[in-house]
Amino acid sequence: MFFLKELPTDSMVEEYVSKTGVGNSGTISEALSMMREASQLIRLVDAYFSSHNLSQLKFLILVVIDREPDIESLRQSEINRRLDVSKPVLNRSVSSLLETGLLKRIEDKEDYRAHKLALTEKGKSTLKMIMPEYFKVISKFMNKQI
Amino acid sequence: MFFLKELPTDSMVEEYVSKTGVGNSGTISEALSMMREASQLIRLVDAYFSSHNLSQLKFLILVVIDREPDIESLRQSEINRRLDVSKPVLNRSVSSLLETGLLKRIEDKEDYRAHKLALTEKGKSTLKMIMPEYFKVISKFMNKQI
DNA sequence: ACATAATAGTTATCATGATAACTATTTAAG
DNA sequence: CTTAAATAGTTATCATGATAACTATTATGT
Numbered sequence: 001m002f003f004l005k006e007l008p009t010d011s012m013v014e015e016y017v018s019k020t021g022v023g024n025s026g027t028i029s030e031a032l033s034m035m036r037e038a039s040q041l042i043r044l045v046d047a048y049f050s051s052h053n054l055s056q057l058k059f060l061i062l063v064v065i066d067r068e069p070d071i072e073s074l075r076q077s078e079i080n081r082r083l084d085v086s087k088p089v090l091n092r093s094v095s096s097l098l099e100t101g102l103l104k105r106i107e108d109k110e111d112y113r114a115h116k117l118a119l120t121e122k123g124k125s126t127l128k129m130i131m132p133e134y135f136k137v138i139s140k141f142m143n144k145q146i
Numbered sequence: 147m148f149f150l151k152e153l154p155t156d157s158m159v160e161e162y163v164s165k166t167g168v169g170n171s172g173t174i175s176e177a178l179s180m181m182r183e184a185s186q187l188i189r190l191v192d193a194y195f196s197s198h199n200l201s202q203l204k205f206l207i208l209v210v211i212d213r214e215p216d217i218e219s220l221r222q223s224e225i226n227r228r229l230d231v232s233k234p235v236l237n238r239s240v241s242s243l244l245e246t247g248l249l250k251r252i253e254d255k256e257d258y259r260a261h262k263l264a265l266t267e268k269g270k271s272t273l274k275m276i277m278p279e280y281f282k283v284i285s286k287f288m289n290k291q292i
Numbered sequence: 293a294c295a296t297a298a299t300a301g302t303t304a305t306c307a308t309g310a311t312a313a314c315t316a317t318t319t320a321a322g
Numbered sequence: 323c324t325t326a327a328a329t330a331g332t333t334a335t336c337a338t339g340a341t342a343a344c345t346a347t348t349a350t351g352t
Binding site for chain 2: 307308309310311315316318
């Protein structure tokens with residue numbers, strides 16, 4: 001997260017940049033704005049998810065399984081290839097989704113180390129229920145940022 | 147944090163948007179890209195800071211005190227007004243910076259609830275030492291994102 | 293075929309974000 | 323001037339990110 005309420009002015013960045021002899025002040029300013037803006041949006045989105053006992057990550061786990069074209073389940077390791085998050089963090093969120101009944105485990109006959117994860121009916125309906133407001137939160141935020 | 151490695155294509159977003167009847171697909175795609183890009187950059191920056199026993203927040207605490215024009219100390223509550231973070235989180239990071247000797251406490255004679263926080267010499271030199279590479283990390287990342 | 297690698301999942305531990313609820317002090321209201 | 327409200331800082335508890343290290347199973351290379 002990036003927390004600075006008032007970003008440094010371009011001229012302040014320019015001063016730092018010339019002092020340190022590193023980078024380009026326009027690029028740096030742009031990066032700081034982006035981090036700040038994204039942090040605010042991520043916080044809004046997280047708040048929305050947590051009001052539904054979810055998190056950004058849990059939501060994305062449901063999404064990547066749902067979005068798979070021909071199959072209706074994925075291994076944890078396959079989810080991990082689609083999401084840029086560490087194994088233990090993924091594992092914890094998957095466990096939580098199993099506990100709350102949004103995911104179900106399916107035995108994997110081809111590899112006894114693994115198991116497949118599929119959306120339950122509750123998982124599918126939760127995803128469907130959550131999506132519109134998710135888009136609305138994002139749209140609302142983006143329209144403010146002009 | 148936003149973890150999806152492969153963002154949905156514009157047409158997938160368009161489909162969701164028309165299904166839910168909410169938002170504008172271009173805006174949503176833009177927001178998803180921004181969250182993803184910023185998450186990656188924030189992770190890089192965090193990794194850089196943690197290699198120096200710091201964090202984004204600790205760094206920003208040092209920055210807002212250093213950047214103050216006429217005074218050389220701020221109260222915790224004043225820092226809180228400049229940084230978009232909860233009181234307890236700020237308090238924890240300030241405590242850690244006091245422990246590691248980058249900040250020092252100064253009695254506040256005008257308000258016995260409060261105390262002022264100033265950079266130590268070590269704090270100042272750490273900030274100076276860290277800045278160039280911080281800019282380099284950001285610049286390098288931004289130049290890749292074309 | 294068998295020792296070694298790699299892979300799937302898990303556990304333990306830590307850092308850092310949040311809110312709720314607390315003490316102590318200062319400010320404001322009647 | 324005294325009670326109530328606001329403010330400064332802190333503590334407790336929880337969620338969610340990370341890495342390191344572990345077990346069990348599968349794949350690989352002589």
